[in-house]
Amino acid sequence: MPALLEVDGLSKSFSGLRAVSNLTFSVGQGELAALIGPNGAGKTTCFSMIAGVIRPDAGRVHLDGRRVDGLRADQICRAGVGRTFQVVKPFAGLSVLDNVIVGALNTHRTVAGASRAADEVLDLLGLAAKRGHPAASLTLPERKRLEVARALATGPRLLLLDEVMAGLRPTEIDLMVQVLRDLNARRGITILLIEHVMRAVMALARRVIVMHHGEIIARGTPQEVTRNPAVIESYLGEEAV
Template sequence: MSILRAEGLTKHFRGLKAVDDVSFEVEEGSILGIIGPNGAGKTTLFNLIAGAITPDSGRTFLEGVDVSGRPPHAIAQAGMARTFQLMRPFYSMSVLDNVTIGVLASRDGHRTPRDHAAEIIETVGLGPWRDSATEGLPTAALKRLELARAMAVKPKVLLLDEVLAGLVPAERTPVMELLERLRTDEGITLVFVEHIMAAVMRLSDSVLVLNLGRVLTAGAPDVVTKDPRVIEAYLGEEPTRADS
């Protein structure tokens, strides 16, 4: 069953088509990876889906409901949250307070906001920093805090914008393991933009490739990454072929 569907999303900026007639579907409980060279329109697409900007045309459906044009807080309340490549915590507050603020927007009535926030912090592996000031946290901890803040609204769909960016290889594997647990244990559908192809290959059930604002191709990771058009878009040249 499709939980997220985009139909013909298009956005112009002063004549430039940042996103040009993009359509795709995400099955409930799956992981979709979105890749493409710099300037392909990946973050703009996220902004359209999450309500940060309004499409010039096209629609977004969450669980069959048209959420196009709704503000970000309304889309979050409907069940879709996002993280940002540039992390935006409240640096003057503790980790626990940062997550508690998010929980306050979606209380379930069974736990206090701080108790719920503490559970999320443990889930994402931030327990040692729970009461620490956010300012001064290492990048890996800040990335997990972004995840925790997004999870505070109890999303059914989580949009991840380069969640591995800035992490050294040894820090990436634990985060990928965490994302896999969010899918299997929490039942969250994941859509992520990423440049690290090892993560795309490991995590994705399917991959959507953007180039110059349009969908270049889509399909299984092992098929998409061997597509000559994808190789050309990333490397800027035709792939070489061995002589027969």
């Protein structure tokens, strides 16, 4: 599998504290991988660096062979990376449809075209009934779905999903799992997700990367990493899963 995303030696410190150090991994074209680890492991920092929000202290990021670190967040989106925020950021004053249109304009020339594409995405995420509602009126699970819908509407080759399952009920998780699996299988969208909900990770990811204290401590299939003593140790040390 050729690599779509290559992360090489990525490091970042915040006022002397190393949040991420020398991170190296890659995600293959069409792959569905998960980045897991206890709170504070540096997962979101890693995402922020890939997405161009935080500038890394060292290291490189390549997308499909093209170097993308140092680009701005909007340039990285246009290069084909869609991302969601762990703390959802809906455009509260806009309608659900308009929220998604903003994303769809990334790859559509006209508003009319973007609007049609946005409606398709809303259908896919089960938000069609809410299309005219202000985003502020959505419930948390709906906001999580809107977050995914917007990122998806930008027409990404790589989706970075930051804890989109958190706060969802089991049935809602299964629904989201189904949606993501379809996107991956039918549209060939590569997905890298940060996730705490192991039910979703086990169901979705074929490969898992485990971070702890800013470093990768294990990688492998979900079954492999959950049996890995270092991984169990890292979780037990903090929250005892």
